[in-house]
Amino acid sequence: LDIEDGPSAKKHRRNSKAEDAVAAAERRKQLDAERRQLPAWAARDKLLQLLQEHRTLVLVGETGSGKTTQIPQFLLSARFGSIAAPDKPTSDNAGAAGPSDDVKLPFEGPGVVDKHGGFRSPGQAQTNHHTSAGSDGNGVSDHGGAEQQTGRRSIGGSGSNRAGGGAIAVTQPRRVAAMTVARRVAEEMGTKIGDKVGYAIRFEDVTSPSTRIKYMTDGLLLREALLDPMLSRYRVVIIDEAHERTVHTDVLFGLLKGVQARRGDDFRLIVMSATLDTARFVDYFPGAVAALIRGRQFPVRVMYTAKPEDNYLDAAINATLQVHSDEGEGDILVFLTGQDEIDSAERLLRDRLAALQSSRVASPSTCRELLVLPIYAALPPEQQMKVFEPAPEGQRKAILATNIAETSITIPGVRYVIDTGHVKARDYNAKLGLESLAVVPVSQAQARQRSGRAGREGPGKAFRLYTEADFAVLEPTTPPEITRCNLGSVVLQLKAMGIHDVLGFDFMDPPPRAAILRSLELLYALGALDAAGRLTEEVGRRLSRLPVDPMFGRVLLAAMEMGCGQEAVAVVAMVSTENVFHTPRQKEREWRAARLKFVSREGDHLTLLNVFRGFRELPKESNKARTTWCSDNFINIRAMRKAEDIYEQLVRFLGPPSPPGLGLQLATCGEDSTPLRRALTAGLFPHAAKLQPDGSYRVLATGRQVFLHPSSVLLDRKPDCLVFNELMHTTRTYARDAVAIEARWLPELAPAAFAAKTTAAIAGVGVGVGASGGLAPAAAGMGAGARGQVPRGA
Ligand code: ADP
Ligand code: MG
Numbered sequence: 001l002d003i004e005d006g007p008s009a010k011k012h013r014r015n016s017k018a019e020d021a022v023a024a025a026e027r028r029k030q031l032d033a034e035r036r037q038l039p040a041w042a043a044r045d046k047l048l049q050l051l052q053e054h055r056t057l058v059l060v061g062e063t064g065s066g067k068t069t070q071i072p073q074f075l076l077s078a079r080f081g082s083i084a085a086p087d088k089p090t091s092d093n094a095g096a097a098g099p100s101d102d103v104k105l106p107f108e109g110p111g112v113v114d115k116h117g118g119f120r121s122p123g124q125a126q127t128n129h130h131t132s133a134g135s136d137g138n139g140v141s142d143h144g145g146a147e148q149q150t151g152r153r154s155i156g157g158s159g160s161n162r163a164g165g166g167a168i169a170v171t172q173p174r175r176v177a178a179m180t181v182a183r184r185v186a187e188e189m190g191t192k193i194g195d196k197v198g199y200a201i202r203f204e205d206v207t208s209p210s211t212r213i214k215y216m217t218d219g220l221l222l223r224e225a226l227l228d229p230m231l232s233r234y235r236v237v238i239i240d241e242a243h244e245r246t247v248h249t250d251v252l253f254g255l256l257k258g259v260q261a262r263r264g265d266d267f268r269l270i271v272m273s274a275t276l277d278t279a280r281f282v283d284y285f286p287g288a289v290a291a292l293i294r295g296r297q298f299p300v301r302v303m304y305t306a307k308p309e310d311n312y313l314d315a316a317i318n319a320t321l322q323v324h325s326d327e328g329e330g331d332i333l334v335f336l337t338g339q340d341e342i343d344s345a346e347r348l349l350r351d352r353l354a355a356l357q358s359s360r361v362a363s364p365s366t367c368r369e370l371l372v373l374p375i376y377a378a379l380p381p382e383q384q385m386k387v388f389e390p391a392p393e394g395q396r397k398a399i400l401a402t403n404i405a406e407t408s409i410t411i412p413g414v415r416y417v418i419d420t421g422h423v424k425a426r427d428y429n430a431k432l433g434l435e436s437l438a439v440v441p442v443s444q445a446q447a448r449q450r451s452g453r454a455g456r457e458g459p460g461k462a463f464r465l466y467t468e469a470d471f472a473v474l475e476p477t478t479p480p481e482i483t484r485c486n487l488g489s490v491v492l493q494l495k496a497m498g499i500h501d502v503l504g505f506d507f508m509d510p511p512p513r514a515a516i517l518r519s520l521e522l523l524y525a526l527g528a529l530d531a532a533g534r535l536t537e538e539v540g541r542r543l544s545r546l547p548v549d550p551m552f553g554r555v556l557l558a559a560m561e562m563g564c565g566q567e568a569v570a571v572v573a574m575v576s577t578e579n580v581f582h583t584p585r586q587k588e589r590e591w592r593a594a595r596l597k598f599v600s601r602e603g604d605h606l607t608l609l610n611v612f613r614g615f616r617e618l619p620k621e622s623n624k625a626r627t628t629w630c631s632d633n634f635i636n637i638r639a640m641r642k643a644e645d646i647y648e649q650l651v652r653f654l655g656p657p658s659p660p661g662l663g664l665q666l667a668t669c670g671e672d673s674t675p676l677r678r679a680l681t682a683g684l685f686p687h688a689a690k691l692q693p694d695g696s697y698r699v700l701a702t703g704r705q706v707f708l709h710p711s712s713v714l715l716d717r718k719p720d721c722l723v724f725n726e727l728m729h730t731t732r733t734y735a736r737d738a739v740a741i742e743a744r745w746l747p748e749l750a751p752a753a754f755a756a757k758t759t760a761a762i763a764g765v766g767v768g769v770g771a772s773g774g775l776a777p778a779a780a781g782m783g784a785g786a787r788g789q790v791p792r793g794a
Contacts, residue, residue, distance in 0.1 A: 024190070031188050039295045040066030040074075047071065047291060048078045055260055056269045056288035058281045062295030063274045063449070064410035064456050068177075068240055069185050071270065072168050072213045080168065080236050080268065166235040167211060171218040173246040175201045176377045177408035180384055182206070182215040202547055203576070203646050218248035225255055226496055226544060236268045241408055242281065243273040245480035245509075251490055254506045255497075257285060274407045275445065284508050300417075300455040304468040312420040313341060315465045317348050319418045320398050321356070324370050327461070330415025331397040333405055335450055337424040337439045339578065342374045342400045347585075349398065369395040375409075376402045378578045380638060387411050406449050410456065417454040417462040419447060421470070425478075426485045427729075438729040443478045447471060482511045487519040488550045492528055495535045496544035522686060525753040526554045542662050546653055548572060555683030556654065557664075558749070564675040565666035567609055569654065571676070573647035574608035575725055575737055580643070582634040591634035598633075599713045602673050603722070603739030605680060607713050612647070615640045678749060681741045684723035685750035689735060690743065691720050697735060700746070701753065709734040721746075 035041065039061065050057055061067045172178040182199035189197055198207030199215040202223075207214055218239070225231060237256060239249055256269055271281050271288075278290040309315040316334050323332050336342050349372050373387045390413060391397045399411055403423050423442050442450070447464065454460025464471065482490075491502050499505060503516055523529045528540035528550060535541055539557060546553040552572050559568030574580065583591055598614065600606035614633070618625045630637040657663035669675040681688070689697035689706060695718065697706050706727060708715055712735075714722065719740035728734045747754040 028188075028190050035066070035070065035188060038066030038070055039293050040070040043291070043293045044070075044074050048074060048080075050289055050291055051075075051080065051268055051270075054287060054289040055265070055267065056271065056285040058278045058285075058288050058290040059270055059272045059293065060276055060278055060290065061272070061274070061293030062297060063407045063452065065293045065295040067272045067274075067293065068170065068172075068181050069188065071272070072170050072238065073185065073189065075168055075236055076212055080166075167233055168213045168236045168238065169221055169231070169234045170213065170215045170238040170240055171221050171249065171252065172215060172408060173218055173241050173244045173249065174377065174404055174408050175217055176375065176379075176384060176404050177241070178215040178217055179381060180388070180409055182213075183381070183385060184388070185213065185215075203642075203649055218246055218252055222248050222252055222255070222490075222493060223547065225252075226493055229255075229259075229497055230263060231256075231259055231267075232263075235266070236270065238270040238272060240272045241274070242271045243275040243277070243407070245478075245482070247481045247485050247487070247490060250480055250482045250508055251494070253284065253508050257506060260285070274449070280508065297452065298455040298457070298459045300451050300460045300462050302451050302462045302464060304464050304471065305466060308467055308470060309465050312422060312465050313345060313348075316418055316420050317345060317352060319463050319465060320349060320370075321352060323416045323418070323461075323463070324368075324396060324398070327416060329396075330458075330460070331391060331399065331411070331413040332416045332418060333399050333401060333411065333414045333453055334418040335405065335420055335423075336400055336402065337420070337422050338402060339376045339378055342376055342402065345400050346372050346374050349400075371395055371397045372400065373397055374400045375404060377404070403446075405453065406446060410453075412457070414453055414456065415458060415460045417451055417460065419450045419462060419464045421447065421464060421466040421474075426481060437726070441470075441474055443475045444471065445477045447474065480509045482507065483509060483515075485515075487511060487515050488522050491516065491519040492523055492535075492540065492544050492550050495523075495529065495533075496541065500533070523550065525686070525750060526550055526683070527752070528554075545662065546650075548576070548650075551683045551686065553683070555679050556650070558682035559676065559679035560654070560664040560666070562669070562675040562679050563667040564669035564679055565654065565664065566668040567676045568679050569647055569650045569666065570612045570643075571605045571609050571680070573643045573650060574612050575605070576646050577639045577643040579636055580608065580611060580639045582636050584634075587634075594633045600673070601713070601717060601740075602677065603714055603719075604712055604737045605739040606673055606676070608737075609676070611635060611640075612643060615644070677739055677741050678745055680739050681723055681745050682749040684725070685746055685753055687724050687726075687735070688741070688743075688746055689722055689724065691718055697722070704733070706733045706735045708738060709736040711736070712738050714738055714740065 040047075047057070047059070059067060059071070170181075172181070178199045178201055182197055183193050186193040186195070186197040191197060193199070194206040194208055195210055197213045197215075198205075198211040200207055200220050201217050202220060221231075221237070224233075231237060237259075239252060239256070242249060260267055260269060269285065271285070273281070276292075282288045282290050305315070313336070316336065320332055320334055334345070336345055349370075353370055353372075371391055375384055375387045387397070387399050387401075388411060397413065399405065399414070401411075405411060419442070421442055422439050423446065424437055425440050427438050427440070451462035451464070454462050494502050494505060502520070503513065520529065520533060523540070524531070524533075526539065526543070528536060528543050530536050535544070539554070542557060543550050543553040546556060548556070552575075556565070556568050556572060559565050581591070581595065598607050598610040600610060611633075615626070615629070615635070618629055620626075626640075627637055629635075630640060651666060652661065654662050654664045655666060686701050687699065688701070689699045692698055692705070697708065698704070699706060706724075708718065709728065721743040722735075722738045722740050724735035724739075725737035726735075728736050
């Protein structure tokens, strides 16, 4: 490059720059035309009008109608995001005007949604709470011209233009959605990602002070509410994908209701959903109005298998190849459950394609190329964006996706859907206090949503890899996540926001009482709450600030005291990263040999620590050294960079003396692993387990039998006692990422859970929730002591 850096090279560069500019302008024109075709555009003016009059808008629209990408841009151009760039001339002085008198609500219109979520036919009597923002089916907005010029003034008067106070937040349940959508919208707006449009997910913030539209995970907005309970940075909050009812979305609902009550006309809430069940939302938010964006959906032919499939992964691969060889134009979308599964499907599919290609030279028509494209959260952004690119002429895309493609993202070109009928979902057993990720059957609603993805651009086909009889017995819908997850971190955050009475919180669907009590117990056992259920400053306040699960947060705090802060932060960073090890099937001997260098007989956490240390010894500037080291050792360099990034962020959360820093010292314990294993015990003790004569483990707090995960370094030499990170259900229940500990540490490091005396003393206080029969002692004692299952080692 240096050699080329003469005058001619410069000239050349200038030229290509100009060409780039022309290409970019062309691209924007094309994008603009695409945008205007979206059903959301037909509803634009009406939506803006509705928002003038109503503080809460519940917006329903078919997936792919442009809710996520377009609505925030409409708001911005109408100055709801306080930026002076309306894209049409306006008749009034936007930004300075108060709530207007001359805005008439459109009372006419087909497809009107009533307050209870049903549809009315045109002409029926309606109130202004029952209105439609839909188009008339021709993509033409159906309201009168007189009303069209309104709807682009700023609400709430001049106070609304506070510097930095006017941004638009759009939440997404999934990281991939936040990232890909933000990139798309930045492209549509012709700005760099992180400038006017940005995104923020845990451990990654791609925004700047000039960001007006911020896509973010719902969990992250919840964290922001901790430091800024009025969400004063935002003029509008959009809770997207509300039908998913993630636990964070549900908690946000309760908080936003409070924000609305206090901020009044200065704040707008939009709840967006892909399903028609708006009544719940409208009833929950005072004065909410529902609106519908009419989309277009082509018929989709649904096909079932004649008999149940034993292996849906194999079946999915067969189905993909069959569609590819038998069906006409159009891309294929395959729903799988997770990264591992997608990776192996990709490999199998490529192998099979290669085999077919060599055997089918005779029939070139079936040899059209199949592009296999995965999409999941851990994929690097460039690769994520690849699925959106149209397949080159004569080729077909097969997109292997997680549930992300069900409603969160829409991939153009899909005509065939292959539904394995499974999804990875969180599951929580409140009685046992154990959360796990498990592959479970989808609900009927999910199956329909998946099939629908085939009919966006023309008639499509959906292949369900299960029988019609199996479909009939699926759950109709998925219950809200809040009813089936560990509430530890949510309850901690509510407490930190001063919401003491968690049981009395205004949940749209209250979680089971037992689950709340469980999380109170856990937080009490971790020292985050006192016996009266109040947040402790030393532990609870600090834990609420750390962007990790309370159990891992407790590991970090304990490590600070035990002099192994650096090691603990490294371990937490490594376990927050997925797929550190690269394990190609064909090179099993090689990677196993490489792995040996890092293996610690004391456990997976220490093994990960060794990897992290090895990586950090290499000079950070030397990309080459790092790349070589990683590939020699079968380690995923992306995962390592991510871990390093998380490490540095956690250090910034813990070290600096002023908030959000906690002002703690990060010492190192060198080669002595004991302090680190003790720190891990201090946080992971609810996952302490003891070896059984048959080689399995018994979780001390619950009595549950679990097996050490096959990937664990402890498998050859099982320790008597261990703590683990998480449970995984497949054919058995596996404990993943485990470290050897001493049983006698438990009563010392987790007295609230493992010392019977403390349990007795605290019983009846019930951690601020009142004695509730048998639950109160359990509430104090993590269940272990209360059930008389005093840990054997204790
Ligand atoms: P909704 O939120 O209503 O489901 P979106 O706003 O996500 O709809 O998508 C609107 C349209 O934009 C869809 O037709 C989709 O194909 C297109 N789109 C969204 N993201 C991208 C992207 N990254 N690349 C190309 N097209 C995209
Ligand atoms: Mg969307």
